[in-house]
């Protein structure tokens with residue numbers, strides 16, 4: 001009844017994605033982190049090998065991955081560099097609402113170009129005044145007769161400075177609360193889009209994060225996904241897909257932290273033996289490995305549920321909360337195992353610890369995940 | 380053009396090797412297999428040649444056990460058209476492997492116009508199969524090839540020799556070309572490539588099918604061992620002014636008589 005073995009094809013996907021992470025991403029991760037620059041060449045290469053936009057269905061030019069396949073890819077890319085993975089994963093976050101809520105004409109128009117060349121997408125939900133409380137967003141979408149008129153400001157938008165396409169959540173009427181939330185697609189170059197300055201961040205420094213202001217932005221009527229007011233439903237379904245993916249990235253980062261720490265603990269000698277021979281270090285490694293294994297199983301289960309067409313809301317939130325909290329702990333312990341060297345930018349675990357923190361914040365904070373889990377438990 | 384490539388599956392360089400109990404091979408149960416890295420250059424060169432010659436096919440051949448078909452699948456995912464696997468243990472000697480490959484080529488029903496291999500396999504480092512195979516199928520062979528150009532029925536091959544010099548060969552096809560690092564940069568197997576590879580033909584043959592039996596074995600393995608652990612290096616304290624001449628003499632003596640490097 002239960003089978004934990006990946007298919008032959010999934011093993012090959014894993015091998016290939018890990019090879020890409022090791023050969024293309026890891027050697028450049030520190031450099032791009034320190035200069036806070038998007039490594040466009042690496043990202044485009046990842047795209048050319050089919051590692052990006054895994055959510056696009058085959059009918060619209062995608063490769064036809066299962067949700068499970070995309071977990072394997074995301075874990076490997078995050079193993080290579082969390083920041084680069086954020087830049088790539090943000091595409092999926094922005095395209096998923098189209099996959100989930102768009103009609104065939106919209107899918108063809110907006111998704112297919114992403115399979116023909118490397119394009120960048122941004123997902124605009126968070127606002128300066130509304131983060132966790134996404135239902136309270138204020139960006140207005142007004143009916144202008146033959147167009148929708150958008151006004152508002154979005155905050156912390158990944159890929160904003162490079163985006164060819166924005167998926168935006170706004171409201172047709174704040175009084176309607178969740179029922180007023182609607183999702184639209186806005187193409188680059190539309191008049192009235194103002195891109196803010198790049199945020200200076202703690203981690204994921206090679207990804208691009210900015211505020212975006214929409215001032216009397218007019219978009220065609222056919223750019224709304226579903227009907228006015230369908231946005232919240234689309235957003236919730238999107239999260240069921242995107243949370244496992246973000247959780248998978250935490251597993252990748254944690255695995256990378258553990259691998260570095262394991263290696264270092266065998267090499268570093270103190271008190272005439274490798275520190276790995278000290279039981280206190282061994283116990284740390286044991287806990288790290290156990291957390292990673294458990295987190296990965298939650299990720300796989302939450303993906304498997306989607307592939308079976310079953311509801312995964314609770315497990316997806318468990319995966320997101322557990323994997324990201326575990327990553328934070330594992331990365332912190334990796335720094336501990338490296339001692340003073342772990343605190344230096346010369347060694348890779350310092351970056352991993354900074355990168356880990358964000359995973360507990362975006363795509364719903366660890367607290368918000370617990371709200372979701374509790375709500376499901378108490379149902 | 381009928382392009383053939385021979386690939387071997389070898390243990391990942393990071394795999395920990397342990398000799399098997401009876402000493403005839405290594406423990407294979409927990410090994411992660413990869414395509415022999417030099418063979419990746421061979422596959423890439425075959426694909427480049429195919430791209431330059433419309434209507435060509437690339438057939439990959441491998442002799443080995445079936446427990447994992449990583450090498451062939453990778454070659455198909457990179458873009459090869461079909462694959463033939465001759466099932467046999469992973470510890471066949473070079474002669475048996477070459478003879479099996481010859482049999483597989485015959486079974487394919489195609490005459491190779493060009494056959495690529497890696498210059499050596501990184502597991503047993505025998506460096507024999509390309510030359511043995513070339514002899515058996517009556518083709519010229521050039522090894523350690525770092526440059527390849529093809530025009531009409533001719534190829535121009537650059538071959539690395541000691542001291543970094545290059546030899547240039549002009550050879551009429553058909554020819555066996557054993558590739559070295561530097562000839563090209565092997566592509567990744569793309570994910571769509573991996574998905575497509577599933578549907579490409581993979582023919583399975585037994586050793587008997589290709590006319591090879593135990594009698595063909597020229598080398599019998601009996602006692603696989605790990606290399607002895609390296610003894611720690613010797614340290615000399617030459618900080619003491621008065622003793623330096625003495626120490627230099629001792630080091631020179633050791634380099635000459637013990638390490639035998641001067």
Ligand SMILES: Cc1cc2nc3c(=O)[nH]c(=O)nc-3n(C[C@H](O)[C@H](O)[C@H](O)COP(=O)(O)OP(=O)(O)OC[C@H]3O[C@@H](n4cnc5c(N)ncnc54)[C@H](O)[C@@H]3O)c2cc1C
Pocket residue numbers: 090122123124125126129130131132133155156157158159201204209358361362363364365366367368371
């Ligand atoms: C680098 C980066 C990239 C990002 N990329 C994107 C993007 O591409 N698109 C996008 O739309 N957004 C993006 N975000 C925004 C991110 O999703 C939000 O920051 C996140 O949802 C939290 O919102 P907030 O920052 O407003 O925090 P707040 O909601 O103000 O939360 C502050 C604290 O209060 C806690 N809290 C809030 N409500 C509750 C409650 N009910 N119970 C218990 N605790 C609570 C939170 O857990 C948190 O600890 C990004 C953020 C960052 C930092």
